Structure formats: structure tokens, C-alpha cells
Amino acid sequence: IELQKKLREFFPKI
């Protein structure tokens, strides 16, 4: 199955 990733795994919080 495909797991939906979250954006913060790719973009750092500022």
C-alpha cells in the first residue's frame, strides 16, 4: 500500500 507523506518531511518549518 502507498503511505501518504507529509509536506514537513520535505520542507523545513521556518
Place this chain on the structure above:
Amino acid sequence: MFEAKLQQGVIFKKIVDAIKDLVKSVNIDASTSGLSMQAMDSAHVALVSLKLNENGFKDYRCDRPITLGLSIENLSKILKCAGNDDTITLQTDEEEPSSLKFFFENQQASKISEFSLNLMSLDSESLGIPDTDYSSVIQMSSAEFSRICKELSSISETVEIETSKESVKFSVQGDIGAGSITVKNNQSDKDVDRVDLQIDQPVKLTFALRYLNMFNKAVSLSSTVSLNMSEENPLMVEYKIDDLGSLRFYLAPKISD
């Protein structure tokens, strides 16, 4: 003092319509260079980023940077009162405004509406989006991409997008069966048929179609859309807004476990 007058107020109406299913409340940051806004959906899977340049406005003045916290639902209610041919002016002369004024004027300036929207203080949870040199970029008709997403979402919630030098393939697999739509490079002079592929590196990424279908509510802003992808990266879907700026959507991929 902040004032921004948009000649084609309908653009502002379309932007709000395009994002109202995705985000509930947003901070619009006004500065001397223009308006910008970044907001994520509640699941933090998708993000919308709006940039409107000051030179795209009929009048624009922003003495010092301010942040305008808006409820999209309430903003929608106010914008419903603007005609499609009206100019729309946003205005506040407070430094820490508690409300934002809206003026809608028809072409003959014979009907002028004035509204004041109470502002919210929202904690800004901004993400730093790096400027990415995407390895696969697809420019195509926004109506066509919207149609592909709608059609495929009747078969599965998830679409796999695979690029190669000469084509892009959208594939789905569901309980009822499977399907794929392959679109090739096409330099047609008809907008709806033209497809431009710039593939430096082929990619194969998987995304949830329900978010793509929400992004496609922005089709009325631009007849073309660009899909920007790199392996292991969120998809960036961009609608350029003529002479004004752009509305970008980012979507985190689904990774097969």
C-alpha cells in the same frame, strides 16, 4: 497605509474560489513588492502558495509590511457581493489592522460597495520551500489535466505519474480494474492539445487524486498548467496569472511501503 486596487476583481474571486476547499484561514502578507500567501490543508499534505506582484495592480501602496489574517469562508461571503466586472480594492490605514476594507466598483463607477471584514490573528506555520530545479516539467492545457484527474479518480484514489522523454503516463489501479492515459509531446498550435515536456530525468511518483481535483479548481485562472516533479519530492502544480503572479500548489507524494 495599505491599498491595493485590482482592475479585474474577478481574478481575486477566482483565486479564493480555487483555494476555499483546501484551506480554511490564511495570512496574506502585504509588502512593497506585493501580496503573498502560504497555507496548508489540515492534514499538512498539500500547500497553496500565492504571489501577486505590486505592478499587476491598478494602484498599489504598502507603507510597511502587514499581515492580514483572513477566514476564507468569510472572505468568500464578501466577494460574492462583487460583480465579475468590478474593480476590487483592499484597504486599511491601521498598522495592526483589526479589519480590512473592501471596495467593489462597477465599470461606470455608478455602483460602489464597501465592506469591512474582521481580521483574525493566525499563527503562521510557514514552510521554507526551496527553489527546486525540477527534473520533469510538463506544460499542458489546464482543462485537459483537470479532465484526466477527474476521469481517473472514478477508478482509483491514487494516480501514478511516470514521465519519459516523449510522454507522460497517468496510471490508476482500483477494485474495478486498471487504466492509464498517456500524453505525448504535442507542439499543436491549439492550446487545448499542446503538451510541452521538459524531461531531464524521468520520474515515477504517486499522488492522491482528491488533492489534484481540488487544485484543478484553479483552471479558470489559466488555460495552461505546469506539473513540476523530481524524484522523492512534492509535486508542484502552477497556474500563472497573467501580468499579476502565480498560484502554486504543492502535494506530498504517496510512497509505497
